[in-house]
Structure formats: C-alpha cells, structure tokens
Amino acid sequence: MIKQIEADVVVVGGGPAGVNAAIAAGRSGASTVLIEKYGFIGGMSTAALVYPWMTFHTTDGKQVIAGLAQEIIDRLMAMNASPGHLRDTVGFVNTITPYHPEIYKVLAVDMLKEAGVKLLFHSFVDHVETVDNRIQSVQLTSKSGRIDVRGKVFIDTTGDADLAYLSGAPCLQGRDGDNATQPMTMKFRMRGVNLPAVKQYMIDHPDEFYKKTPFSELADLPLSGVLGYFKHWKEANLPINRDQVLFFTGPEDDEVLVNTTRVQGLDGTNVEDLTEAEELGRKQVLMVAEFMRNNLPGFEKASISNVGAQIGIRETRRIDGQYALQVEDVVQGRHFDDVIARSGYPIDIHDPSGKGVTAAWVKGDGAYDIPYRCLLPQTIENLLTAGRCISTTHEALATTRLTPSCMATGQAAGSAAGLAVKHGVQPAEINVAELQAVLERDGALLK
Numbered sequence: 447m448i449k450q451i452e453a454d455v456v457v458v459g460g461g462p463a464g465v466n467a468a469i470a471a472g473r474s475g476a477s478t479v480l481i482e483k484y485g486f487i488g489g490m491s492t493a494a495l496v497y498p499w500m501t502f503h504t505t506d507g508k509q510v511i512a513g514l515a516q517e518i519i520d521r522l523m524a525m526n527a528s529p530g531h532l533r534d535t536v537g538f539v540n541t542i543t544p545y546h547p548e549i550y551k552v553l554a555v556d557m558l559k560e561a562g563v564k565l566l567f568h569s570f571v572d573h574v575e576t577v578d579n580r581i582q583s584v585q586l587t588s589k590s591g592r593i594d595v596r597g598k599v600f601i602d603t604t605g606d607a608d609l610a611y612l613s614g615a616p617c618l619q620g621r622d623g624d625n626a627t628q629p630m631t632m633k634f635r636m637r638g639v640n641l642p643a644v645k646q647y648m649i650d651h652p653d654e655f656y657k658k659t660p661f662s663e664l665a666d667l668p669l670s671g672v673l674g675y676f677k678h679w680k681e682a683n684l685p686i687n688r689d690q691v692l693f694f695t696g697p698e699d700d701e702v703l704v705n706t707t708r709v710q711g712l713d714g715t716n717v718e719d720l721t722e723a724e725e726l727g728r729k730q731v732l733m734v735a736e737f738m739r740n741n742l743p744g745f746e747k748a749s750i751s752n753v754g755a756q757i758g759i760r761e762t763r764r765i766d767g768q769y770a771l772q773v774e775d776v777v778q779g780r781h782f783d784d785v786i787a788r789s790g791y792p793i794d795i796h797d798p799s800g801k802g803v804t805a806a807w808v809k810g811d812g813a814y815d816i817p818y819r820c821l822l823p824q825t826i827e828n829l830l831t832a833g834r835c836i837s838t839t840h841e842a843l844a845t846t847r848l849t850p851s852c853m854a855t856g857q858a859a860g861s862a863a864g865l866a867v868k869h870g871v872q873p874a875e876i877n878v879a880e881l882q883a884v885l886e887r888d889g890a891l892l893k
C-alpha cells in the first residue's frame with residue numbers, strides 16, 4: 447500500500463531556497479509540504495558546511511537582499527547565533543554573514559512549522575508522475591515505504607534540478623561545449639586557531655594575501671575571512687589544483703571554516719562520480735589540515751573539528767527556462783520588468799579544470815535583477831524552481847548560486863506558488879505586479 451499525501455504546494459529540497467519557498471508558500475495560506483532527503487534542514491549550508499552567507503549587499507554596502515532572508519538573520523542574531531552582516535576582510539565582497547549552522551537547523555524548522563508547513567525528512571524523490579505537461583505527484587522512497595505526494599504547484603529547490611529533470615522539463619548542465627561544471631569542495635572546520643596571530647601576520651605580510659583585502663581597515667575590523675598565504679601554498683606544492691588558501695572565521699572565536707579543497711572533472715548528478723568525489727575530498731581535507739597546522743602562523747595547535755556530511759557542490763543541472771539570465775545581464779546590472787529578486791554578488795567561476803577563479807563585478811548601481819521567467823521551466827506548467835537550478839547560463843550561475851540569492855529566489859517561488867493556488871492558475875499565468883507587491887510587502891528589495 448502506497449501512502450498518499452495531498453497539499454496545495456509541494457517543495458522538494460530543504461536547503462536555504464527550499465526553506466524560504468516553503469515558508470512563503472505556507473504564510474500565503476496554501477497547504478504546503480517540504481520534502482528533504484536528510485534528517486535536517488539547510489542543504490549545502492549545513493550538510494556541506496557552506497559558510498558564511500555572502501552577500502546581502504553591493505560592493506558599496508547597499509543592501510539588496512532582505513525579506514525572509516533578513517528575518518532569518520534577525521532571529522539568529524536574537525539567539526546569539528549570528529553577528530549579522532560583517533565587513534568581508536577577504537575583500538571579495540563588502541559584507542559576509544556568519545551564522546551558527548546547528549542553530550539555523552532548529553530555527554528553520556521552527557519557522558516552517560509556524561507557517562504550517564508539513565515536513566517529510568529522510569525522504570528521497572525518485573519518480574515524478576506527469577500528465578499533460580503537469581506534475582500530478584512525486585513518489586518518495588522512505589524508511590516507512592513508498593509515499594505519493596500530490597499537489598497543485600511544485601517547487602524544485604533540489605539544487606540539482608532533480609524534480610525538473612524527472613518531470614521531463616528541459617535541463618542544461620555545466621558550460622557550453624563540454625558540459626564541465628565548477629569543482630566540488632569538501633569543507634571542514636578547525637578549532638584551536640590563534641586568530642589574533644593570523645590577523646597580525648596578515649598586517650605584517652600584506653603581499654602574501656588577496657590584493658583587495660582591506661588592510662587599511664584591518665586593525666579595527668573583526669577578522670571574518672582570509673584569502674592568500676600564496677608563498678606557503680606554492681612551496682607546499684600539494685596535489686590540489688588551487689592557487690591559495692581560503693578560510694572564514696567562526697562561529698567560535700578559535701574556529702575557522704576552510705574552503706580550500708578542490709575536486710574537478712566529476713559529475714555531481716552521477717552516483718559513481720559522487721562516490722569518488724567524497725573519497726577524494728576527505729583525503730584532501732586531511733592533507734590541507736596537516737599543511738595548515740605545520741606551515742601557517744596561528745595554526746600550530748589547530749585540529750579538525752568537523753567535516754561536511756557531504757561534499758559541497760557548486761554546479762550540476764539547471765533548467766532551460768523561459769529566460770536564461772546572461773552574464774551581460776549580471777555585469778551590466780540590468781533591470782527587468784518582472785524582477786523578483788536582486789543580487790550584488792559578482793561573477794565567481796571556480797575553474798572546472800584549472801587552478802584559478804574568474805571574477806567580474808557588477809556595474810551600474812552594483813546590483814542586477816533576477817527575472818521571474820528564470821524560475822519558470824519550459825513545458826511543465828505547474829512547476830517553479832528556485833536556488834541553484836534556476837535558468838541561467840553557466841557564467842551567470844556563478845553568482846545566482848550563492849546562498850542569499852537562493853534565499854531570495856526561494857521566497858519569490860513560494861510567494862508565486864501561493865498566488866497560483868489562490869487564483870486557481872498556473873505559475874506562468876499569475877500577475878507579476880501582484881507578486882512583486884507581495885514580495886515588497888514581505889520585505890524583499892526589488893528596486
């Protein structure tokens with residue numbers, strides 16, 4: 447016997463995009479179900495230790511992402527689980543937002559339940575029933591057997607466009623030509639780090655760190671992130687295709703999150719490739735941690751305290767939607783009549799095969815618009831997407847994939863789903879001006 451569950455809105459994937467989509471849909475009055483494969487919320491932010499959240503602001507400090515995302519930050523701050531938006535001492539963006547992942551896991555569930563969302567954890571979507579270009583139901587594999595979840599509107603926040611792909615919606619993967627994707631990274635935490643010593647070494651040796659690091663302000667800023675140690679990394683000659691060390695501080699005052707491993711040439715939608723990536727990533731973690739402990743000032747007594755439950759994935763599938771955000775849209779800071787979110791994060795492409803990172807900053811007022819059409823797939827009428835799998839080019843994905851942007855598109859998708867249910871129409875048929883008014887009422891910044 448297959449158990450059946452019905453709801454107005456079905457959200458698949460409990461990462462930051464899915465959390466915000468489900469909260470927005472639930473608050474709209476639509477009955478909502480959120481399906482998550484892990485036993486906890488947070489996706490890449492918790493399972494893969496993607497930290498901190500970056501960025502809610504433009505390069506000159508203007509906030510362009512708020513709404514539900516800012517509400518989450520405010521509530522984390524009230525729980526002493528985030529200091530709020532801090533100056534980025536790496537210098538790549540203006541601000542970054544640290545948070546405590548274990549407290550975020552609890553807060554997100556509280557907010558979901560407050561919104562009346564039904565949660566299905568430990569559940570994996572492996573089949574989608576589609577009739578006449580509409581999803582009828584998704585089928586789950588779970589500890590308690592098969593579950594069939596029926597809905598009116600479905601939202602894909604899987605990161606990998608799993609729901610869109612299984613429904614038959616056109617999808618793309620990687621860059622044009624060879625479909626190569628940005629590398630995966632196994633992130634890990636270290637405790638016992640002497641952060642004052644790290645900061646002093648940076649002040650004394652600015653030539654060994656990222657050129658945009660705000661050295662003139664560093665003495666008066668809390669150290670939030672570090673990119674560099676170029677000399678140490680080059681001399682170590684580790685078999686990792688990267689050209690520097692990157693880590694971020696916190697949540698504790700002797701703790702860092704290391705973002706330095708790099709696994710390339712593998713497909714995050716292929717189970718055998720993922721298996722190999724997990725093995726390679728964990729071996730690189732041990733290698734990088736030993737290097738840091740033996741070579742970097744301030745790390746003499748540091749040790750690994752946590753490694754991601756899974757490898758971090760920057761890029762896999764995305765929908766081929768009704769509009770694909772272009773790199774020129776981002777760099778030129780373009781505006782769209784159907785804007786549903788904005789972002790000030792630059793293009794940030796980790797080379798699929800080389801060592802470096804390609805970056806390009808946003809012109810104009812420092813932010814670009816994400817149009818509603820990017821959330822709408824082709825052919826499947828009652829499906830929305832949010833987060834990493836919205837419709838973009840490979841290059842534009844290098845900015846929309848960042849967590850605050852995913853939170854913003856998640857809120858937009860959930861609000862759109864709520865309106866579609868309210869008016870008895872498909873997502874492409876809602877009044878976008880009404881959606882924009884709902885988003886702005888709920889704190890989103892669209893101008």
